[in-house]
Amino acid sequence: MASQFGTLFRISTWGESHGGAVGVVVDGCPPGLPISVDEIQTELDRRRPGQSRIVTQRKEADRVEILSGVFDGVTTGTPISMLVWNQDARSGDYDEMRTKYRPSHADFTYDAKYGVRDWRGGGRSSARETVGRVAAGALAQALLRRDFGVEIVAWVESVQSIRAEVDALSVTRSEVDQNMVRCPIPEVATEMQALIESVRKQGDSVGGVVGAVARGVPAGWGEPVFDRLEADLAKALLSLPACKGFESGSGFAGTLLRGSEHNDPFRASEGEVFTPTNSSGGIQGGISNGMPILVRAAFKPVATILAEQQTVTTSRENTTLKGRGRHDPCVLPRAVPMVEAMMALVLVDHALRQRALGIGRRGSI
Amino acid sequence: MASQFGTLFRISTWGESHGGAVGVVVDGCPPGLPISVDEIQTELDRRRPGQSRIVTQRKEADRVEILSGVFDGVTTGTPISMLVWNQDARSGDYDEMRTKYRPSHADFTYDAKYGVRDWRGGGRSSARETVGRVAAGALAQALLRRDFGVEIVAWVESVQSIRAEVDALSVTRSEVDQNMVRCPIPEVATEMQALIESVRKQGDSVGGVVGAVARGVPAGWGEPVFDRLEADLAKALLSLPACKGFESGSGFAGTLLRGSEHNDPFRASEGEVFTPTNSSGGIQGGISNGMPILVRAAFKPVATILAEQQTVTTSRENTTLKGRGRHDPCVLPRAVPMVEAMMALVLVDHALRQRALGIGRRGSI
Amino acid sequence: MASQFGTLFRISTWGESHGGAVGVVVDGCPPGLPISVDEIQTELDRRRPGQSRIVTQRKEADRVEILSGVFDGVTTGTPISMLVWNQDARSGDYDEMRTKYRPSHADFTYDAKYGVRDWRGGGRSSARETVGRVAAGALAQALLRRDFGVEIVAWVESVQSIRAEVDALSVTRSEVDQNMVRCPIPEVATEMQALIESVRKQGDSVGGVVGAVARGVPAGWGEPVFDRLEADLAKALLSLPACKGFESGSGFAGTLLRGSEHNDPFRASEGEVFTPTNSSGGIQGGISNGMPILVRAAFKPVATILAEQQTVTTSRENTTLKGRGRHDPCVLPRAVPMVEAMMALVLVDHALRQRALGIGRRGSI
């Protein structure tokens, strides 16, 4: 369904940018997982608007409330409902959107699909919807850590043409969070930040690439055929607002290699199997091989810019529209926790599916 | 589920490379669609091994049988079961694979996941599984053509570093099929073919990129949030063997642009809305906007090469393995009908989902 | 999933008896449906505790809030989140349940399943969970009325051995709601009420049967094989707390007839097809035939009684437990709106599934 994700660990998000609240229901979280509001809040704070001067200045505390499914500090196995009230919703900023479609936004397509549309702030198409994903992803990450020893780290790898070379084997979340750009290479982060600030001043926007790794995933997660791990990860990341591309392992660059260069030889050491190279990005035949899982996601420049653009009215007249309101000049810094959340949701689901098979971890790599 | 795809138009594929047969069950195909074995066979022939000298020489006629769901030449609305018998299955070629994992294949990961494995020819992980997808995709394409006027064309855009500039607005399937590479630019196809033949002689392999377009999709297909059209297309293509990357519209290249360069302005002409540019690739906010839908998929070089490679045994000993058997030096020519099939399966599913809403086509672009 | 229901019109309920709130997210409700809080509140009021002296006296206003998916008085096609805050939750009444399992309740089985349990008032197993179903069912009924002309009426057919003969073709909801028992035959309702009051005084409980009809369902809703209309209705009703039996059409009584007595002959009149008898209960081969859909559901006597009963502790010691707290002596009056809601959720889902096929209503009966 449109607003549901997952097979066994399934989430349903709801809420519009300028409605009463946004939230999520998580169905299928195993019982007995210790969880606190603080753990979830920490992730929401990394996604929050207004967290730095290079993101949108909408003022939202984004305090999460857990309304069900947690008792005496642990999950009970029943649905976990989490909610964040909308506070700083200035619908007035959007009056013009009632009758004019913003270019490269979802205004026109929602109207085409539904014949009706909550035009305030993009309604359901707003990135505000990801509050529920990040909250659910915090739960998923807690479970992955405790039950499976899996750790996920994402980072900003490029902003427009400024690129960082990040070591996926060693990068930590604290390195990522040490600056407002969320690029773990400080000198590159400084450059990126300067670019974003300059672009903001021009009323323009930039895109970039988020890289991410999942470390500690045992061999055997994923499925053959349709629910391949990389297929599910691709869907998960492409479902994020503004995402237009996905790579697993060698990705597009891998198409420039020959098989003899691309293949990852297997080696064994003390009963453990590994591959000295990792073109496969930790996934072979759709199933994890025990090596770090490596993915990259492309995010287009934010559609809202403070310039006059050509567009049409809801009655099909040519017109122009000048962007207003508070917006992100670059979605990347806030996309980092979203990417981590989506990866966690995919991995935890496959972890539970694998557990259902009743197979121990036969292989390791 | 692992081997099922789709929500309303749902397929279940089954079968192993060297088992008795491979096939598919399609549940949810609307009734009354005229369909012939020939129409399905045509697509299977484009996927068939042995179709040219640059693909695997395994001899399979791949004659499809329709066992249910079609009566008097039309679909009845009940499950359509289609089957192709395996004929030229030389298991002997694979004896060594019983105890040695082929690098960058799924042998190791299947063992890790299941603790048991059909080692003959890759079993379920073989591209032979895609027979079922292509057969189902032929049905989906017939329905898209008849009920919705949608046409899908894919082509080989690059092989290693040889790249073709293809006009997605005009390219036809007959242009694509005019050469064995399935690149619609004849002179580039010739170069590609030479490269593939040279690589084949060296016992090596190459990868590349498939481009694809869906023309005629009305505005309004797709969903907000998780089942975005591009998210579902990404999953569909990443679920194909050897696929490691996906782009929609501007993709990774779009991250190098500013918002002011990337945005697609809307224009109206005689009540029809369109965008003079198409960075969005026909999808905005996860929903089609009426412009051509543009995607690209990266396929890594085929893992099987006829060289000696380092690997390990099932008992975790270091060893080497030399590829044998009949293989594709380049998966791209045969990937073209697979990509078209998967796109069709995604689009037809969203077409039915949109029809369920009971909304007329309000917008057009 | 455990707490989700439906295919295209899908609901996710959440919340515990004594948690912060209970609610539901509806994903897949078509856009453009006019809906008001009042319409939903009306149904919740029919389910509400404290509505009469023969139901539990827990004081809950059960005021519903719509948090998303409705804009300017109509649905937008995006998820509709609805919430009711818990108010009169007296957890103290349940202290003993922390360590003792109530007979024929879900305390023991939840512990067995999850290893952890919200023991306050039955937690998730409480009938309070049905708030979300009834709210979602109100939406479903509004859609069924507007788009399809379908009307659903349920009633109390028997309480213990007191039975009413109700004419399913003509019974109205106002006849049902004219007394606190919700039996449309006034003199039988009076008897039932006397029985319930007498049983309440004895601290005991009684069960009974709810009958229900859906009128106006066109021929062609439902599916062959697994998602037969009666199969989905059976699941829907059996998923209600305390429901232990289901019948469609002639049900168990039909097993006493011969085929020649049971079959419903077809007749045509002015191009309309009908059956003078309706043993089939409006469903043949899992698909509606245009006649009224007739079902019955058996509800066991409420498990909570104010008598001392044998039970065991969480540490597997024999003990006794005396029921406390506020409970329904008979669940039937409040089950009526629940049955209507569940029937509506099944029917609206099949209506949308049928619409997806793109077939007009070919037959009528």
Add this chain to the structure above:
Amino acid sequence: MASQFGTLFRISTWGESHGGAVGVVVDGCPPGLPISVDEIQTELDRRRPGQSRIVTQRKEADRVEILSGVFDGVTTGTPISMLVWNQDARSGDYDEMRTKYRPSHADFTYDAKYGVRDWRGGGRSSARETVGRVAAGALAQALLRRDFGVEIVAWVESVQSIRAEVDALSVTRSEVDQNMVRCPIPEVATEMQALIESVRKQGDSVGGVVGAVARGVPAGWGEPVFDRLEADLAKALLSLPACKGFESGSGFAGTLLRGSEHNDPFRASEGEVFTPTNSSGGIQGGISNGMPILVRAAFKPVATILAEQQTVTTSRENTTLKGRGRHDPCVLPRAVPMVEAMMALVLVDHALRQRALGIGRRGSI
């Protein structure tokens, strides 16, 4: 989907009465389960037409072929495709059905739903579709026995008004199979057989009730809310052709008791919890409590009778139709293996879902 059943252990059946073949694809069967064609054939033989003189005399050997998913005698975890070719399909018997709807069959409703219909022998609505269910159910039962120690037995409890009192705790499948009626009480079976033969001679039909038990199910299988064990069992049994009613535990008779009579007290003995009575039928709050699971299903008299009946033509003219062809005068004997198969499919699915939670069996009863 219409022809799919299950969440983790999911089956897709396909095939028409008079098409080329009928079959099933099982997706999600765990790997490593030893399975032989014989084990599956044994169950199919119990379902087979022509097995005795009181069932239809259609001659079908119903020899099953396993086409995928089993290698070296064990399941591999990949989809298991099983097929039975149709042999004795006399379409000529059904010519009249092309233009006349058989009363209480699915001819009219299929036409209404699909606008097209395979009129030969009922097409998809024929009980022949259950071949796939019984084959898949054999796999499910093998897994339930091996991994979970669960045993399922069903029997004919009544034929019209002839009723057997069967001890669900001790009844065995060999007792059930000792006569052609499949009633484990020999003297009652003799009476039932005489009735069925007499009815057959009159060209009429009878219905009855199948009882069933699952022994050895541990406490903790099932789900709260929608996927309650009894809800899923109800759907499973109501999805069988001719089933019109379902009871769990005390069922409809339980509505005649008071709570004080109906409740099952808990007792503990040597750390094991049990209930001396079992009104709950082994399920409380939708979850198994470790006691035997008890269900009953009502099957209406077979619709096909060899008498002239009133009906209408496809062009809405009144007419008459006289039954022809080979039919079951009583579906009950062949329904027994179908009921067992469907129960097994529900239970194995919940077993895997519970295993996914990673909870040990905490309780027992």
